[in-house]
Amino acid sequence: MNRVxxxxxxxxxxxxxxxxxxxxVPLPLDRVLAALAFxxxxxxxxxxxxxxxxxxxxxxxxxxxLGMSGAALQGLLRNPLAEPGILGVSATAALFATxxxxxxxxxxxxxxxxxxxxAGALIATLLVALAAIRTRSVxxxxxxxxxxxxxxxxxxxxxxxxxxxxxxxxxxxxxxLGTVDNRSFDDLIFALPFMAIGVVVLLASRRGLSALALGxxxxxxxxxxxxxxxxxxxxxxxxxxxxxxxxxxxIGFVGIVAPHLVRPFLRYDPAxxxxxxxMLGALILMLADIGVRVLPTDSxxxxxxxxSLLGAPVFIWIAARRRLA
Amino acid sequence: MSILQAxxxxxxxxxxxxxxxxxxxxxxxxxxALIGPNGSGKTTLLxxxxxxxxxxxxxxxxDGEPVARLSPVERARKIAYLPQARPLVWPQPVRDVVSLGxxxxxxxxxxxxxxxxxxxxxxxxxxxLDGFEERAADTLxxxxxxxxxxxxxxxxxxxxxxxxxxxxxxxxxxxHQTMRLFASMAQGGHGVLTVVHDLDLALRYxxxxxxxxxxxxxxxxxxxxxxxxxxxxxxxxxxxxxxRNGASFRLDILGPA
Numbered sequence: 001m002n003r004v005x006x007x008x009x010x011x012x013x014x015x016x017x018x019x020x021x022x023x024x025v026p027l028p029l030d031r032v033l034a035a036l037a038f039x040x041x042x043x044x045x046x047x048x049x050x051x052x053x054x055x056x057x058x059x060x061x062x063x064x065x066l067g068m069s070g071a072a073l074q075g076l077l078r079n080p081l082a083e084p085g086i087l088g089v090s091a092t093a094a095l096f097a098t099x100x101x102x103x104x105x106x107x108x109x110x111x112x113x114x115x116x117x118x119a120g121a122l123i124a125t126l127l128v129a130l131a132a133i134r135t136r137s138v139x140x141x142x143x144x145x146x147x148x149x150x151x152x153x154x155x156x157x158x159x160x161x162x163x164x165x166x167x168x169x170x171x172x173x174x175x176x177l178g179t180v181d182n183r184s185f186d187d188l189i190f191a192l193p194f195m196a197i198g199v200v201v202l203l204a205s206r207r208g209l210s211a212l213a214l215g216x217x218x219x220x221x222x223x224x225x226x227x228x229x230x231x232x233x234x235x236x237x238x239x240x241x242x243x244x245x246x247x248x249x250x251i252g253f254v255g256i257v258a259p260h261l262v263r264p265f266l267r268y269d270p271a272x273x274x275x276x277x278x279m280l281g282a283l284i285l286m287l288a289d290i291g292v293r294v295l296p297t298d299s300x301x302x303x304x305x306x307x308s309l310l311g312a313p314v315f316i317w318i319a320a321r322r323r324l325a
Numbered sequence: 326m327s328i329l330q331a332x333x334x335x336x337x338x339x340x341x342x343x344x345x346x347x348x349x350x351x352x353x354x355x356x357x358a359l360i361g362p363n364g365s366g367k368t369t370l371l372x373x374x375x376x377x378x379x380x381x382x383x384x385x386x387x388d389g390e391p392v393a394r395l396s397p398v399e400r401a402r403k404i405a406y407l408p409q410a411r412p413l414v415w416p417q418p419v420r421d422v423v424s425l426g427x428x429x430x431x432x433x434x435x436x437x438x439x440x441x442x443x444x445x446x447x448x449x450x451x452x453x454l455d456g457f458e459e460r461a462a463d464t465l466x467x468x469x470x471x472x473x474x475x476x477x478x479x480x481x482x483x484x485x486x487x488x489x490x491x492x493x494x495x496x497x498x499x500x501h502q503t504m505r506l507f508a509s510m511a512q513g514g515h516g517v518l519t520v521v522h523d524l525d526l527a528l529r530y531x532x533x534x535x536x537x538x539x540x541x542x543x544x545x546x547x548x549x550x551x552x553x554x555x556x557x558x559x560x561x562x563x564x565x566x567x568x569r570n571g572a573s574f575r576l577d578i579l580g581p582a
Contacts, residue, residue: 181499211428213415214477217408220377222481223401223429268415268461269434 002272004265008279012060015286019056020048022294054188056248058180059289059303060282061188063254064264065142065195065244066090067281068274069237070255072202073125075209075270076233077132079143080260080318084241085252088148089124093245094175095313096120102159102170110190118194118242124148125238129230135305178304180289191247198239205232209270251304254281260318326389327352328485328516329404331374333383343369345540346383351485356504356511357518358527362539362561367520368409369487370537375406375487388551390446392496401429405481408574409489411474419473423448424479431520448480451506467494475503485516504530524561528552536560548574558582 004065019031025047034040035048050058059079070083084090100106100116156176163169208229221225244251258281266272274310285303288310332348344366359367369429372378376384380546383413385392389404395403403427415423415475421434427441428447449455457465465473471494478486486507492500498521507517508530521527527534528548536544536551538560543550552574557565564579 022433031418080414092371096375142394164527196539207428207433210434211425213408213413213417213424214425214474215408216478217377218406218411219399219428221404222425223398225397237526263415266389267421267434268417269421270415272435 002266002276004276005279007277008283011283012279012286015283015290016056016060018290019059019286020052022290023047023052024293029298038133048259049124050184054183054185055180055289056286058188059181059285061192061195062244062248062251062270063179063258063277063281063283065198065281066251066254067258067284068199069200069244070280070281071235071259071270071273071277072198072209072237073255074259075206075212076129076230077141078212078215079141079261081256081315082145083252083253083255084121084125084237084244085255086142086149086315087124087128087145088152088254089121089128089238089241090245090250091149091152091156092124092289093117093121093242094178094250095156097246097249098156098159098172098175099173102163103169110186114191114194114243114246117246118239121242122235122238122319124152125234125241129234133230133234152163175249177302178251178307179302180248180285181300181303183247186246191243194239194243194246198236198241198243201232201236202240205229205236206271206274209233209274212270213270246276249304251285253307253315255285255310256318257314258284312320329385329387329518330389331370331383332386334370334373334380335382336369336373336378336380340541341451344373344415347373347537347540347542348383348438349535349542349545350555351516353484353514353516355512355516356507356530357533357535358535359514359518359520359535360522360524360530361525362368366540367537368543369540370404370542371487371489371518371520375404376400377406381426381489382468398429399482401483403483404485404487405478405483407474407478407486407488407491409469409493411501413462413470416463418461419454419465420445420449420458422473423454423476423480426477429481435447444480444482448476451479452476453502468496471495472499486510486518488517488519490520490522492523492526500526503520524557524576524578528576552576 021029027047027228031040031044031049035044038045066084072083074080096116096119100113105115126251128145132141160169160172208224211222211224216226259277262276263273266276272279288306289303292303292306327350329351334344334347336344342384343379347370361367373380387395424437425446427444432441454472454476465501475491487559492503504526507519531548535542536546543560544556552567554565554567557563562582564582566577568575
C-alpha cells in the first residue's frame with residue numbers, strides 16, 4: 001500500500017479515537033471504551049453512541065466526499081482552484097436544502113432533504129462544467145462559480161429575511177455555516193447511499209483524469225471518451241457534494257486544501273489523487289470538529305466557519321503561486 | 326493499403342467554410358508534410374480526419390473502417406495524435422507524461438505493464454530525454470517540453486503518427502532531429518503526417534507534400550513535383566526561387582510577393 005495512504009489511515013484512526021474520547025462532558029477513556037462495548041451506564045452509552053460517534057463519522061464522511069469531489073473537479077477542469085465551495089456547488093445544494101426546510105417539505109420524508117441537496121449540487125456542477133467547457137478560461141470559470149455562490153447566497157439571504165420565526169432562521173444559519181452538531185445515525189443512513197454512488201462513479205472514471213492532464217484535445221486523441229468522462233465527474237461530484245451538504249450544510253475549502261496537500265506525494269497524478277484526498281479531507285474535518293468542541297467558546301463555533309478560516313488563506317496562497325497554464 | 330483515407334471532407338463555422346472537399350490518403354512508409362499558410366484549415370482537416378470533429382460532408386476511414394464507427398480507444402491504438410496546443414497543468418515528472426501515451430492500452434500511472442514500460446523507455450530514448458525522466462514538467466524549456474509531448478505520442482507505438490506543428494518550439498538542431506526521427510519511422514513502415522511551417526524541412530525530409538490553401542488541398546505529390554515558384558507565390562504569397570543541384574533541391578525565399 002502507498003505510504004501516504006498508510007499515514008492517513010493511522011491519522012484517521014487516531015482522530016476517530018480522539019473524537020469519541022473528547023467532548024463537553026468529561027469522560028475518562030476506560031468509560032468510553034466500556035460504553036463502546038455496551039458495558040457501561042446508559043448515560044455514557046448515550047453520549048458515545050448517540051452523540052459523539054455519529055458526529056465524528058458525519059465529519060469524516062463529509063470531509064471525504066468534499067475532498068474527493070474537489071480532487072475530481074480539479075482533474076476535470078485542470079484547475080487546482082476548482083472545488084465544490086468555490087464553484088458554487090455547495091452553496092446551491094445548501095440553498096435547495098434550505099428551500100425544502102423553509103416550505104416545510106422536509107417533513108414529507110427523510111429522503112426529501114438529501115434529494116433536494118443532491119439536485120442542487122448536480123444542477124450547479126452541470127452549469128459550471130458547461131461554462132468551463134465553453135469558455136476554457138480558468139478565470140471565467142472561477143468568476144462563474146463566484147457568481148453562482150453569490151446568487152445562491154442572495155436567495156438564501158432573502159429566505160432568511162422573510163423567515164417566519166427565529167427557529168427557522170437559526171435552522172437556515174446552520175445550513176449556511178455548516179455543522180455536524182446533533183447528527184444521528186439516521187441522518188447518516190439517508191445521506192450515505194448518495195455519497196457512496198458518487199464516490200464509486202468518481203473512482204470508476206479516475207483513469208481518464210490522468211489523460212486530461214494533457215488537455216482535452218490530446219486526451220481525446222489518446223482514446224478518452226470526453227463526454228463520458230465529463231458526465232461521470234459531474235454526476236459523481238454532484239452526488240457526493242450534495243450528500244455532504246445534506247449532512248452538514250455548506251462547508252468550503254476542504255476540497256481545495258486536501259488535494260493540494262497530498263498532490264506532491266502522488267507525483268501530481270490527478271487519478272491517484274482521489275483516495276488520499278478523500279482521506280485527508282476526512283481527517284481535516286474530524287480534527288476541525290474536535291477543535292470546535294474543545295475550544296472554550298460561549299456558543300460553539302460552526303465547523304464550516306472554522307474550515308473557511310483555515311482554508312481561505314490556503315486558497316489565496318495556491319492562487320498566488322500557480323506557475324503552469 | 327492506405328492507413329488513413331479521407332475524401333470530400335468539408336466543415337464550416339457560422340457559414341464560413343474552413344475545410345472544403347478535402348481528400349487525401351496516408352500510406353505506410355511515407356512521411357507526409359501538410360503545409361499551408363496560417364488559417365488555411367490544416368488543424369481542422371486533421372481533426373476531421375481523426376473523427377474528433379464531425380465532418381459536414383465527406384468521410385474518413387482508418388484501415389478501411391469509418392472513423393465514426395471506431396471507439397476512441399480503437400482509434401487511439403492506430404493513430405497517435407499530437408495536437409498543436411499542449412497545455413500542461415500539473416508539474417508531473419517527464420516519465421509520467423510520456424507514460425500517458427499508453428492510455429489506450431489500459432495503462433494507469435503507477436501500474437504499467439512490462440510492455441508499457443518498454444514502449445515508454447524507447448520513446449524517451451528516441452526523443453533524447455534520457456536523464457530527464459524525473460524532471461518536473463514546469464522546470465523544462467519550451468523545446469524540452471515539445472520533445473516530451475512528442476515522446477508521449479511515440480510511446481503509443483501506433484502504425485500512424487499525426488503531429489500538428491511538432492517542431493514549432495524547437496531549435497534548428499532538434500527540428501532536424503525530429504524530422505529525421507519521423508523519416509526513420511516512415512522507413513520502418515510507419516505512416517507519418519506532420520504539419521510544418523518551415524518549408525525547407527518539408528522539402529528536405531518529406532516523401533509527399535499536401536498543400537493547403539483556403540480550406541482546400543491544392544496540391545498533393547512529391548516535393549520535387551509540387552514545389553514551384555508559381556505555387557509558392559499563390560499559396561503562401563511569397564517570392565521564392567527553386568534551384569536543383571543534382572539530387573537535392575534548394576529553396577530561396579526572397580520576401581513577400
